[in-house]
Amino acid sequence: MSTDYLSVTVLSQPNEPAAMFSARLSQLWTQMLRERKDDFEKVYAETTEFEEGFEGRISRQYLVEASVADLLEQEFKKAGIDYETIDRDEVFSKYEATPSEWMWIEH
Numbered sequence: 001m002s003t004d005y006l007s008v009t010v011l012s013q014p015n016e017p018a019a020m021f022s023a024r025l026s027q028l029w030t031q032m033l034r035e036r037k038d039d040f041e042k043v044y045a046e047t048t049e050f051e052e053g054f055e056g057r058i059s060r061q062y063l064v065e066a067s068v069a070d071l072l073e074q075e076f077k078k079a080g081i082d083y084e085t086i087d088r089d090e091v092f093s094k095y096e097a098t099p100s101e102w103m104w105i106e107h
Contacts, residue, residue, distance in 0.1 A: 004066040004091040005044060011082040015056040022050075025060065028079045036075075041107045042068040045097035059084075063097045 012021035032040040042065035050058040064072060069086050076083050097104065 002093065005063045005094055005097075006066050006069050006086055006088060007090065007092060008062045008064050008069070008072060008086055009059050009084040010062070010076065011053065011084065012050075012058045013082070016058070018050050018058055021058060024079070024081065028075065028081060031079075032075060036071070039068050039071055043072075043105055044094050045102045045104045047101060048099075048103050057082075063092060063094065063102070066091065 010025065012018075029040065029043075032043075043062055044065065045063040047061045050060050053059045066088065069088065073083070073086065075081075
C-alpha cells in the first residue's frame, strides 16, 4: 500500500529574519516531537533551504503524509505560523523528495 504525501509550505512574517523564522519552526517541531511523536513521524522531508517569497516573506516546504495535514494546520495556527493552503488533490510519493533540494527528517 502506497502512502500519499502532500506538500506543505510555511511562511515567515513579512520581513522576518530567516534566523527568527527558523527558531519559531524549530520550536514548533520540537513541541510536536514531544507531544505528538506519532504525528511528527508523518512529516517526511523538508527543503534544505528557505526560499525568498512575496512581500518579504520566506518559505520552507515539507512533505507530509496526507493523514496529518488537518492536524498540522491546527498546530500552525496555535504557533502563529502562516502557511499556504494545502492542496489535498495534488499528492506525491516520498521518492519525489530527493536530495539535494530535500532532506529526509530522521525519526
